[in-house]
Amino acid sequence: MKALALLAAMLVTFVVMADDEPLPQASVADIKELVQVCRQMATEDEVSKAELQDYLLDCVNDQLNEMGYQQVKSLQKYQ
Template sequence: MKKLSAVFTLLALVSATSFADDSSLPSAPAADVAQLKEVCQQMASEDQVENAELTQYVLDCVNDQLTEIGYKSVTEVN
Protein backbone atom coordinates (compact mmCIF):
# COMPACT_ATOMS: atom_id res chain seq x y z
CA MET A 1 0.00 0.00 0.00
CA LYS A 2 2.92 2.35 0.71
CA LYS A 3 4.24 1.85 -2.83
CA LEU A 4 0.91 2.64 -4.40
CA SER A 5 0.54 5.74 -2.28
CA ALA A 6 4.02 6.94 -3.23
CA VAL A 7 3.34 6.43 -6.92
CA PHE A 8 0.08 8.36 -6.76
CA THR A 9 1.81 11.16 -4.88
CA LEU A 10 4.47 11.44 -7.55
CA LEU A 11 1.91 11.37 -10.32
CA ALA A 12 0.06 14.19 -8.64
CA LEU A 13 3.22 16.31 -8.63
CA VAL A 14 3.61 16.23 -12.38
CA SER A 15 0.90 16.48 -15.00
CA ALA A 16 0.62 13.41 -17.20
CA THR A 17 1.09 13.78 -20.93
CA SER A 18 1.14 10.97 -23.47
CA PHE A 19 3.60 10.92 -26.32
CA ALA A 20 4.19 8.26 -28.96
CA ASP A 21 7.95 8.32 -29.09
CA ASP A 22 10.60 8.79 -26.39
CA SER A 23 12.75 11.08 -28.56
CA SER A 24 9.99 13.69 -28.67
CA LEU A 25 9.49 13.67 -24.91
CA PRO A 26 10.94 16.39 -22.69
CA SER A 27 13.64 15.60 -20.18
CA ALA A 28 12.50 15.49 -16.58
CA PRO A 29 13.80 18.15 -14.19
CA ALA A 30 16.65 16.85 -12.02
CA ALA A 31 14.57 17.41 -8.89
CA ASP A 32 11.84 15.11 -10.21
CA VAL A 33 14.36 12.39 -11.09
CA ALA A 34 15.91 12.68 -7.63
CA GLN A 35 12.51 12.39 -5.99
CA LEU A 36 11.60 9.37 -8.08
CA LYS A 37 14.95 7.77 -7.23
CA GLU A 38 14.26 8.21 -3.52
CA VAL A 39 10.81 6.65 -3.80
CA CYS A 40 12.16 3.78 -5.89
CA GLN A 41 14.91 3.12 -3.34
CA GLN A 42 12.25 2.94 -0.62
CA MET A 43 10.28 0.49 -2.75
CA ALA A 44 13.42 -1.60 -3.27
CA SER A 45 13.93 -1.72 0.47
CA GLU A 46 10.32 -2.80 1.04
CA ASP A 47 10.70 -5.44 -1.69
CA GLN A 48 14.00 -6.58 -0.14
CA VAL A 49 15.91 -6.22 -3.41
CA GLU A 50 19.45 -7.56 -3.12
CA ASN A 51 22.35 -5.11 -3.43
CA ALA A 52 23.53 -6.75 -6.65
CA GLU A 53 20.20 -5.93 -8.30
CA LEU A 54 19.54 -2.58 -6.63
CA THR A 55 20.99 -0.26 -9.30
CA GLN A 56 19.02 -1.89 -12.13
CA TYR A 57 15.85 -2.08 -10.04
CA VAL A 58 15.99 1.64 -9.22
CA LEU A 59 16.80 2.60 -12.82
CA ASP A 60 13.91 0.52 -14.18
CA CYS A 61 11.56 1.91 -11.55
CA VAL A 62 12.53 5.52 -12.26
CA ASN A 63 12.20 5.02 -16.01
CA ASP A 64 8.79 3.38 -15.63
CA GLN A 65 7.58 6.38 -13.66
CA LEU A 66 9.16 8.91 -16.03
CA THR A 67 7.54 7.25 -19.03
CA GLU A 68 4.19 7.15 -17.27
CA ILE A 69 4.24 10.88 -16.58
CA GLY A 70 5.47 11.88 -20.04
CA TYR A 71 9.23 12.31 -19.72
CA LYS A 72 12.21 10.74 -21.49
CA SER A 73 13.85 7.74 -19.90
CA VAL A 74 17.28 8.17 -18.35
CA THR A 75 20.34 5.97 -18.81
CA GLU A 76 21.54 6.27 -15.23
CA VAL A 77 20.37 7.55 -11.88
CA ASN A 78 23.07 9.16 -9.77
Protein backbone atom coordinates in the same frame (compact mmCIF):
# COMPACT_ATOMS: atom_id res chain seq x y z
CA MET B 1 3.45 5.97 3.06
CA LYS B 2 4.31 9.54 2.05
CA ALA B 3 6.50 8.18 -0.72
CA LEU B 4 3.65 6.17 -2.16
CA ALA B 5 1.34 9.19 -1.98
CA LEU B 6 3.97 11.26 -3.79
CA LEU B 7 4.36 8.60 -6.45
CA ALA B 8 0.59 8.41 -6.95
CA ALA B 9 0.35 12.21 -7.24
CA MET B 10 3.17 12.30 -9.77
CA LEU B 11 1.54 9.57 -11.84
CA VAL B 12 -1.78 11.40 -11.89
CA THR B 13 -0.11 14.54 -13.24
CA PHE B 14 1.64 12.93 -16.22
CA VAL B 15 1.66 14.74 -19.56
CA VAL B 16 0.30 13.17 -22.74
CA MET B 17 2.49 14.06 -25.69
CA ALA B 18 1.91 13.62 -29.41
CA ASP B 19 3.74 10.67 -30.97
CA ASP B 20 5.74 12.84 -33.37
CA GLU B 21 7.11 15.19 -30.69
CA PRO B 22 10.10 14.26 -28.55
CA LEU B 23 9.30 13.70 -24.92
CA PRO B 24 10.43 16.40 -22.49
CA GLN B 25 13.11 15.75 -19.90
CA ALA B 26 12.08 15.58 -16.27
CA SER B 27 13.71 18.02 -13.88
CA VAL B 28 16.63 16.88 -11.78
CA ALA B 29 14.49 17.40 -8.68
CA ASP B 30 11.75 15.14 -10.05
CA ILE B 31 14.22 12.39 -10.92
CA LYS B 32 15.83 12.62 -7.48
CA GLU B 33 12.39 12.27 -5.87
CA LEU B 34 11.65 9.23 -8.03
CA VAL B 35 14.98 7.68 -7.02
CA GLN B 36 14.03 8.07 -3.36
CA VAL B 37 10.57 6.60 -3.91
CA CYS B 38 12.04 3.69 -5.86
CA ARG B 39 14.71 3.17 -3.20
CA GLN B 40 11.97 2.85 -0.57
CA MET B 41 10.11 0.40 -2.80
CA ALA B 42 13.33 -1.61 -3.21
CA THR B 43 13.66 -1.81 0.57
CA GLU B 44 10.07 -2.97 0.89
CA ASP B 45 10.62 -5.53 -1.89
CA GLU B 46 13.88 -6.68 -0.22
CA VAL B 47 15.95 -6.14 -3.37
CA SER B 48 19.55 -7.31 -2.93
CA LYS B 49 22.46 -4.86 -3.15
CA ALA B 50 23.64 -6.65 -6.28
CA GLU B 51 20.33 -5.94 -8.03
CA LEU B 52 19.63 -2.51 -6.54
CA GLN B 53 21.04 -0.28 -9.31
CA ASP B 54 19.21 -2.15 -12.07
CA TYR B 55 16.02 -2.11 -10.00
CA LEU B 56 16.28 1.64 -9.39
CA LEU B 57 16.96 2.45 -13.05
CA ASP B 58 14.03 0.30 -14.21
CA CYS B 59 11.73 1.74 -11.56
CA VAL B 60 12.64 5.38 -12.31
CA ASN B 61 12.33 4.84 -16.07
CA ASP B 62 8.94 3.16 -15.64
CA GLN B 63 7.73 6.18 -13.66
CA LEU B 64 9.21 8.67 -16.13
CA ASN B 65 7.51 6.82 -18.97
CA GLU B 66 4.16 6.94 -17.15
CA MET B 67 4.61 10.67 -16.58
CA GLY B 68 5.39 11.36 -20.25
CA TYR B 69 9.09 12.11 -19.81
CA GLN B 70 12.22 10.82 -21.51
CA GLN B 71 13.92 7.90 -19.83
CA VAL B 72 17.42 8.20 -18.40
CA LYS B 73 20.37 5.95 -19.20
CA SER B 74 22.00 6.25 -15.79
CA LEU B 75 21.10 7.42 -12.29
CA GLN B 76 24.70 8.25 -11.34
CA LYS B 77 24.19 12.03 -11.22
CA TYR B 78 20.83 11.77 -9.41
CA GLN B 79 21.95 9.77 -6.35
